[in-house]
Amino acid sequence: MxxxxxxxxxxxxxxxxxxxxxxxxxxxxxxxxxxxxxxxxxxxxxxxxxxxxxxxGRLPETTAGPDDRVIGEAANATGQCIYVRGGTNLRFRAACPDEYGL
Structure with a gap:
């Protein structure tokens, strides 16, 4: 063949x-x-x-500013929230505001 x-x-x-x-x-x-x-x-x-x-050394603690918006709770850190920086799409974790209901 x-x-x-x-x-x-x-x-x-x-x-x-x-x-x-x-x-x-x-x-x-x-x-x-x-x-x-x-x-x-x-x-x-x-x-x-x-x-x-x-x-x-240590990185400085991130704090939320007046233009930042809370997206929700951080899944792996109790008492921490995920924010979006005002005017950008940058997200960061910081302490939840007092008025945020956990």
């Missing part, structure tokens, strides 16, 4: 050629370690990548 498959004119792509192309793109992209985000050094172990030192 003869096969009725149509032959393509090009050669099939080999895994070696794909890997060579990927390595070439990586080298051309400038992955030398300078000017890269700090995550590159931590994730990929690149020497010479920027370092972001750990800083001890």
């Amino acid at each position: 003869t096969s009725m498959k149509r032959q393509s004119g090009g050669r099939p792509c080999r895994p070696f050629s794909i890997a060579t192309a990927m390595v070439g793109l990586l080298l051309l992209s400038g992955c030398g370690g300078t000017g890269l985000p700090p995550a590159f050094g931590a994730v990929f172990g690149l020497e010479g990548a920027d370092v972001a030192p750990y800083r001890v």
